Amino acid sequence: MKVPVSWLSEYVDIDMSLDDLAHRLTMAGNEVTSIERTGWVDNVVVGLVKKVEPHPDADRLRLVRVDYGNGEAEVVCGASNVAEGQKIAYASIGAVLQDAYSDEAGKTKTLKRSKIRGVVSDGMVCSVRELGIGDDHDGILVLDESARVGTPIGEVIGETVLEIELTPNRPDCLGIVGVARDVAAITGNVLQEPNIEYPATGPDVNDLASVEIADPDLCPRYTASVIENVRIGPSPAWLQDRLTAIGERPINNIVDITNFVMFELGQPLHAFDYDRVVDHRVIVRRARSGEKLVTLDDKERTLDDEMLLIADPDRGIGLAGVMGGANSEISDSTTTVLLESATFHGLNNRRTARGLELASQATLRFEKSLRSGLSEIGLRRATKLILEIAGGTAASGIIDVNPGAGKEQQSVRLESAHLEKLLGVELERARVEKTLSDLGFSLNSDTHGWDVEIPYWRPDISIPQDLIEEVARIIGYDNLPTTTLSGRPPPVATST
Amino acid sequence: MAETQTGESVVGLKDDAVAALLVAESSEQLEAWRVEFLGRKGRLTTVLRGLGSLDIEQRKVAGAAANHLRVELETLFEERQQQAISTRAPAGSIDVTLPGRKSSLGGLHPSTQMIREITQAFNEMGFQTIEGPEIELERYNFDLLNIPAGHPARDKWDTIWVDSESRGDMLLRTHTSPMQARVMETSDPPVRVVVPGKCYRYESTDATHEWHFNQVEGLAVDEGITFADLKGTLYEFARRIFGASRKVRFRCDYFPFVEPGVDMSIDWNGNWIEILGAGMVHPKVLEGVGYDSSKYTGFAFGMGPERVSMLRNDINDIRHFFANDLRFLTQF
Numbered sequence A: 001m002k003v004p005v006s007w008l009s010e011y012v013d014i015d016m017s018l019d020d021l022a023h024r025l026t027m028a029g030n031e032v033t034s035i036e037r038t039g040w041v042d043n044v045v046v047g048l049v050k051k052v053e054p055h056p057d058a059d060r061l062r063l064v065r066v067d068y069g070n071g072e073a074e075v076v077c078g079a080s081n082v083a084e085g086q087k088i089a090y091a092s093i094g095a096v097l098q099d100a101y102s103d104e105a106g107k108t109k110t111l112k113r114s115k116i117r118g119v120v121s122d123g124m125v126c127s128v129r130e131l132g133i134g135d136d137h138d139g140i141l142v143l144d145e146s147a148r149v150g151t152p153i154g155e156v157i158g159e160t161v162l163e164i165e166l167t168p169n170r171p172d173c174l175g176i177v178g179v180a181r182d183v184a185a186i187t188g189n190v191l192q193e194p195n196i197e198y199p200a201t202g203p204d205v206n207d208l209a210s211v212e213i214a215d216p217d218l219c220p221r222y223t224a225s226v227i228e229n230v231r232i233g234p235s236p237a238w239l240q241d242r243l244t245a246i247g248e249r250p251i252n253n254i255v256d257i258t259n260f261v262m263f264e265l266g267q268p269l270h271a272f273d274y275d276r277v278v279d280h281r282v283i284v285r286r287a288r289s290g291e292k293l294v295t296l297d298d299k300e301r302t303l304d305d306e307m308l309l310i311a312d313p314d315r316g317i318g319l320a321g322v323m324g325g326a327n328s329e330i331s332d333s334t335t336t337v338l339l340e341s342a343t344f345h346g347l348n349n350r351r352t353a354r355g356l357e358l359a360s361q362a363t364l365r366f367e368k369s370l371r372s373g374l375s376e377i378g379l380r381r382a383t384k385l386i387l388e389i390a391g392g393t394a395a396s397g398i399i400d401v402n403p404g405a406g407k408e409q410q411s412v413r414l415e416s417a418h419l420e421k422l423l424g425v426e427l428e429r430a431r432v433e434k435t436l437s438d439l440g441f442s443l444n445s446d447t448h449g450w451d452v453e454i455p456y457w458r459p460d461i462s463i464p465q466d467l468i469e470e471v472a473r474i475i476g477y478d479n480l481p482t483t484t485l486s487g488r489p490p491p492v493a494t495s496t
Numbered sequence B: 001m002a003e004t005q006t007g008e009s010v011v012g013l014k015d016d017a018v019a020a021l022l023v024a025e026s027s028e029q030l031e032a033w034r035v036e037f038l039g040r041k042g043r044l045t046t047v048l049r050g051l052g053s054l055d056i057e058q059r060k061v062a063g064a065a066a067n068h069l070r071v072e073l074e075t076l077f078e079e080r081q082q083q084a085i086s087t088r089a090p091a092g093s094i095d096v097t098l099p100g101r102k103s104s105l106g107g108l109h110p111s112t113q114m115i116r117e118i119t120q121a122f123n124e125m126g127f128q129t130i131e132g133p134e135i136e137l138e139r140y141n142f143d144l145l146n147i148p149a150g151h152p153a154r155d156k157w158d159t160i161w162v163d164s165e166s167r168g169d170m171l172l173r174t175h176t177s178p179m180q181a182r183v184m185e186t187s188d189p190p191v192r193v194v195v196p197g198k199c200y201r202y203e204s205t206d207a208t209h210e211w212h213f214n215q216v217e218g219l220a221v222d223e224g225i226t227f228a229d230l231k232g233t234l235y236e237f238a239r240r241i242f243g244a245s246r247k248v249r250f251r252c253d254y255f256p257f258v259e260p261g262v263d264m265s266i267d268w269n270g271n272w273i274e275i276l277g278a279g280m281v282h283p284k285v286l287e288g289v290g291y292d293s294s295k296y297t298g299f300a301f302g303m304g305p306e307r308v309s310m311l312r313n314d315i316n317d318i319r320h321f322f323a324n325d326l327r328f329l330t331q332f
Helices: A016-027 A177-188 A237-245 A252-267 A346-355 A361-368 A373-388 A416-423 A429-438 A462-474 B002-023 B026-035 B042-055 B056-088 B110-123 B152-156 B178-186 B227-242 B283-288 B303-313 B318-322
Strands: A002-004 A031-038 A045-056 A058-067 A072-077 A087-091 A095-098 A108-112 A114-115 A120-122 A159-165 A209-213 A221-228 A270-273 A281-286 A292-294 A300-302 A308-311 A316-319 A337-343 A399-401 A411-415 A444-445 A449-453 B135-137 B170-172 B191-200 B211-221 B246-251 B258-268 B272-280 B297-303
Touching: A002 A177, A016 A031, A016 A159, A016 A177, A016 B246, A072 A120, A072 B246, A087 A108, A087 A462, A114 B191, A177 A252, A177 A462, A209 A399, A221 A281, A221 A373, A237 A252, A252 A270, A252 A361, A252 A373, A270 A316, A281 A337, A292 A316, A292 B110, A308 A346, A337 A373, A337 B318, A411 A416, A411 A462, A416 A429, A416 A449, A416 A462, A429 A449, A429 A462, A444 B227, A449 B191, A462 B246, A462 B258, B002 B026, B002 B042, B002 B056, B026 B042, B026 B056, B042 B056, B110 B191, B110 B211, B110 B227, B110 B303, B178 B191, B178 B211, B178 B283, B211 B303, B211 B318, B227 B246, B227 B258, B227 B272, B227 B297, B227 B303, B258 B297, B272 B303, B303 B318
Parallel strands: A209 A281
Antiparallel strands: A002 A159, A031 A159, A045 A058, A045 A087, A058 A072, A095 A108, A114 A120, A221 A337, A221 A399, A270 A337, A281 A308, A292 A300, A308 A316, A411 A449, A444 A449, B135 B170, B191 B211, B211 B297, B246 B258, B258 B272, B272 B297
């Protein structure tokens, strides 16, 4: 899992060095295998374009006067988008930049003072490609106006990505917020949860669409919302940047938002073109043996009768929790979105994905048996972002078919004596309570221990030992005592 | 015509040759015999060359006979030669004072040496060494270890299944952990065992992965065994194997059959290298074998002796252990 530090910082303050943070996360069970920095290029700083003049001897070149904080430089520039007043990335002599004209990936060149058509160029104004943060080389990178002149470029465009090797019991950390919760517990800082409030000004959602779950054993909960009059288009830069930083390709604003929320909260979602769902009726049912569905990758899939299908009255429109159907996907002409956020049976989802050799980011999460509470949070978060980014009007209320209600375990009883018995040390009650609270657990305490509510993002918590591990891993195994085995060892068997 | 001649020649040739060989005594005589019958222009060679003029069916019969004879004569010749040498060697031509050829002594395989060292360390802490089957049932390898069929954690263990007509649940054990359940099923607490043995994985090999390798499993279950005991026992093990000054760390990790789960790493030239997985035995594992999980607790651990040996001996490729190259094996 790639965790860009700037994204992580949206939810929690990181007031320790990244090396320390990586160490603490690793000790707590989320092993940080690498810390990769991009956009940090020595000898490149934020510059201000003071003046742009034509080159005396070349029509397509300009002479650009750059204020770089410690002085000014005259640079010959070939980009057509350079303009006075811009904040740009100024590379001084000696900077090592990506060679934008080489086909060889990663090839660099060291910037030298040189004469271009008779004029000395004292440095360079850089493109995205030269800075090694993207492919674009059509023009120079124009920075936000707020960037301070003279600031090292890394502080403005630099990104640091933690690569975390997750264990299969922690699907919550397949969302950046899940990792942020661990960081909050480690640092003691407060987690800022993503905002999920939005104005629902449209008609009652139940007048627009309906959902029916025919096979509740495979789909304990299905939530949906409808957003009318959206504008499909490319995502804003911040959203594209977020996805690019974790290696995902931006597609269009709606699809990008569903992906973003999956990587933010760990809840996979799917957006249907509302007008392409027959009767606006969604039916969640097992496929008929041999039933066919063309998935988003334009491949026709033959299903068996243990695979869960999202259907309308006429046909399948998606393979539940694995991949959407091509017949109902978001296109440029989509005006109304039917947004799905559901909970599917983990083993069944995994079996379907394996059977069709269709490994997806959705299955990576669903196969770990997510809790149904997460689906509603994901739905509200994505609906809010769609309104903000693609406009439109959200229907009032959400569709929430919840046949699994009341069937999930809600709490775990933890006795303080049990904790002491297993760890071999008596921990202060306050410390136990703080550790669990920092991780987001709600506690009801009494003289012997605690009733701990299982939060919607932690499907891996079901027995007291799970909570004991939570306490131990955040305190740090290295900070717990060490004893030798006491008691008599069992008699040694004579050789047989 | 030609075929009869050749056919008769083979039989006659054999009689001549055998008779002549019996009277040849000296090495000169034997050599002369070899030239006459088996040499490049010898009588048998001539017969073999003549086969070319026969038609295909007859060539098959005669050719087989001639070739058979050639093998027979060569064998007889070698026997006779040996006989001649042994009967002829005059006393004193062998220097009986020369030292004898030393027969080379075998040694213990480096894996075996490391397994013995590891088990020895635990034996001295009261753990008994036991062994278990390499062909294992799915029930012990997975189900009783809280890894039911379809569990995403099964991805960690790429399994070689045994193709059996009678039952589909047999496999080559992917770890030594199934012995946890087997031991507890057959004995009451307290339990303290170490289990060395071979494991198998269906995976491609590289410098740090082999499709077969050894593990040493450990299990201690009793009343009152704590996480602190787990740490103390494994610290002591690390001290014995890697020395007292080696830094050791314990971090949280996940294995379905323990909770809390532990990864123990040691500091190796500034890098933390994981050398074993461990944890407090999961209550489901205890209950699966009929132990009362409210009364008994325990810890379990598993490690790869090849990996330990690689660290201690600066071996850069696990595949050396199983390549049977004496240049490698004799260094230990």
